[in-house]
Amino acid sequence: MHPAFSVIFLTTLIGAGQGLFLALYGVETGAHFDLIAPAPPVFFGGGCVLSAVLLVAGLAASFFHLGHPERAWRSAAMWRTSWLSREVIVLPAFIAAVFVYGTAHYLGSGASGWIGAFATVLCVALFVCTGMIYACLEFLQEWHTPLTLINFFLLGTASGSMLAAAFAAFTATQLLEPLGVAAVTVTALALVMRVAALARNARIRPKSSLQTAIGVKHPRIAQKSQGLMGGSFNTREFFHGKGMRLVRAVKWIFLLLAFPVPALLAIVGLRQGMAALLVLAFTVQFLGLVAERWFFFAQARHPQNLYYEVIS
Amino acid sequence: MTQLALVIDLNVCVGCHACVTSCKEWNTSGLAGFMSDDNPYAKDPTGTFFNRVQTFEVGEYPNTETVHFPKSCLHCEDPPCVPVCPTGASYKRAEDGIVLVDYDKCIGCKYCAWACPYGVRELDEHQKVMKKCTLCVDRIYDDKLPAAERKPACVMACPTSARLFGDIHDPASEVSQAIRESGGYALMPEWGTHPANHYLPRRKTQIKIHKDELERVDNPLKIDGQLPKPRTSDPALDDVTSW
Numbered sequence: 001m002h003p004a005f006s007v008i009f010l011t012t013l014i015g016a017g018q019g020l021f022l023a024l025y026g027v028e029t030g031a032h033f034d035l036i037a038p039a040p041p042v043f044f045g046g047g048c049v050l051s052a053v054l055l056v057a058g059l060a061a062s063f064f065h066l067g068h069p070e071r072a073w074r075s076a077a078m079w080r081t082s083w084l085s086r087e088v089i090v091l092p093a094f095i096a097a098v099f100v101y102g103t104a105h106y107l108g109s110g111a112s113g114w115i116g117a118f119a120t121v122l123c124v125a126l127f128v129c130t131g132m133i134y135a136c137l138e139f140l141q142e143w144h145t146p147l148t149l150i151n152f153f154l155l156g157t158a159s160g161s162m163l164a165a166a167f168a169a170f171t172a173t174q175l176l177e178p179l180g181v182a183a184v185t186v187t188a189l190a191l192v193m194r195v196a197a198l199a200r201n202a203r204i205r206p207k208s209s210l211q212t213a214i215g216v217k218h219p220r221i222a223q224k225s226q227g228l229m230g231g232s233f234n235t236r237e238f239f240h241g242k243g244m245r246l247v248r249a250v251k252w253i254f255l256l257l258a259f260p261v262p263a264l265l266a267i268v269g270l271r272q273g274m275a276a277l278l279v280l281a282f283t284v285q286f287l288g289l290v291a292e293r294w295f296f297f298a299q300a301r302h303p304q305n306l307y308y309e310v311i312s
Numbered sequence: 313m314t315q316l317a318l319v320i321d322l323n324v325c326v327g328c329h330a331c332v333t334s335c336k337e338w339n340t341s342g343l344a345g346f347m348s349d350d351n352p353y354a355k356d357p358t359g360t361f362f363n364r365v366q367t368f369e370v371g372e373y374p375n376t377e378t379v380h381f382p383k384s385c386l387h388c389e390d391p392p393c394v395p396v397c398p399t400g401a402s403y404k405r406a407e408d409g410i411v412l413v414d415y416d417k418c419i420g421c422k423y424c425a426w427a428c429p430y431g432v433r434e435l436d437e438h439q440k441v442m443k444k445c446t447l448c449v450d451r452i453y454d455d456k457l458p459a460a461e462r463k464p465a466c467v468m469a470c471p472t473s474a475r476l477f478g479d480i481h482d483p484a485s486e487v488s489q490a491i492r493e494s495g496g497y498a499l500m501p502e503w504g505t506h507p508a509n510h511y512l513p514r515r516k517t518q519i520k521i522h523k524d525e526l527e528r529v530d531n532p533l534k535i536d537g538q539l540p541k542p543r544t545s546d547p548a549l550d551d552v553t554s555w
Contacts, residue, residue, distance in 0.1 A: 067420015067440025074417055075398035084423050085398035139429045139503050207502045214381050215497045215511055218370045227364030230357040233434040304431025307366060
């Protein structure tokens with residue numbers, strides 16, 4: 001598939017925003033049960049603002065994907081059948097919930113725990129919607145796996161909790177330790193599951209072939225013409241258009257930048273108490289996740305490409 | 313229930329692209345607006361088409377066969393592109409099974425094209441909406457046209473009659489008979505989309521001749537084995553009596 005930066009930024013930004021919210025609510029819940037130190041209101045208020053900014057930025061990025069952004073409101077219509085439509089509904093609802101959650105903390109309302117629980121449900125629902133947009137397309141075999149959902153959840157949570165740790169370094173240093181440990185743990189878990197997805201996808205046997213595509217039973221079929229002399233939508237939208245060396249390079253770049261490098265930076269930052277290192281860890285990881293999402297799209301082989309292999 | 317569809321006979325298609333040009337001509341002049349072309353006479357031409365004729369070579373030289381393969385929306389009976397559409401712009405008509413896009417509702421998110429394994433949906437780069445074959449829905453019900461012309465433009469144009477049009481749910485229709493009797497098949501059956509359009513395979517007419525049909529085994533002139541038996545390549549008086 002052609003990796004569109006609008007969708008790459010949509011999924012990475014909202015993933016970080018969702019992860020940050022989960023970290024905030026985790027802190028509140030942990031403090032409620034006296035597992036960790038309570039956080040000052042500025043941590044929740046500022047954190048919710050950060051989370052909302054990321055979510056709104058992701059939503060804004062998604063508009064660049066549309067041919068007719070002015071009709072975007074129509075996309076809430078088919079929630080009964082379309083995961084994309086469901087995402088369109090759940091994302092603004094979640095942004096509103098984060099806003100209410102932050103406001104409740106700002107006002108010192110005792111209802112914040114319940115609001116947070118409700119927002120958490122929306123947050124998980126949003127992860128499911130986003131992941132299912134890709135996982136539900138059964139003939140994109142690289143995506144049609146529960147690992148897609150798991151990885152959207154883990155990668156978003158890793159990036160969000162890394163941001164929460166960096167934010168705590170400025171606003172709530174007593175939380176630096178638990179949040180940093182959480183961020184590194186989720187990052188490690190995300191690495192395991194992402195590598196599992198890579199291993200699975202390396203072993204995929206495509207169900208479709210030129211034989212089933214044109215219905216001719218012969219081991220040797222070669223395309224001579226795709227019925228056009230230049231490119232078409234079909235040659236642009238479903239192929240990344242880059243060499244395999246670049247794709248492989250991006251894989252190693254994201255395997256490094258999204259997992260071990262930020263984890264090491266975070267560990268050193270925690271040991272030394274250097275907030276800048278935690279900010280750097282989040283930034284590096286976010287860039288790594290952008291590369292990860294690019295690779296996620298580039299790796300998916302659409303069966304329609306069988307019809308568009310040769311231009312002549 | 314009706315399911316309109318095309319049946320394309322690969323045995324007859326000569327790859328002339330008449331269906332492509334007539335499709336473009338009819339549909340670019342239609343109510344839905346033009347089908348854009350960029351650089352049509354320059355480097356890297358590109359444009360929106362509902363129908364393409366592709367060419368495949370089957371086999372290895374010298375035993376090769378060229379297959380011309382027209383491809384347009386297959387109007388699947390279980391279309392994967394329809395449920396994923398977030399706006400309902402992509403829909404399948406209950407009355408005749410045609411899969412259509414409402415260009416006024418389409419937001420151009422391309423998700424339906426991702427959900428189509430056949431690559432028959434094309435985003436119009438200028439109108440920014442998804443376009444696809446309509447089975448000439450603006451022709452086939454037009455009372456002002458003579459009844460014989462109420463067919464898709466591609467079917468009208470095909471010089472070899474490789475394209476048949478009709479209701480595949482009516483067992484007596486021309487298309488149903490063709491599918492049933494000439495081995496009609498669907499593309500990529502592995503995805504369970506049940507395409508309505510079918511293809512008829514390439515067929516070869518072969519006759520099998522046994523040795524005893526060339527040389528009479530019960531030839532009375534040879535029964536005693538006394539007559540000379542020249543080789544079959546030698547000239548004969550009448551093909552029978554010599555051997």
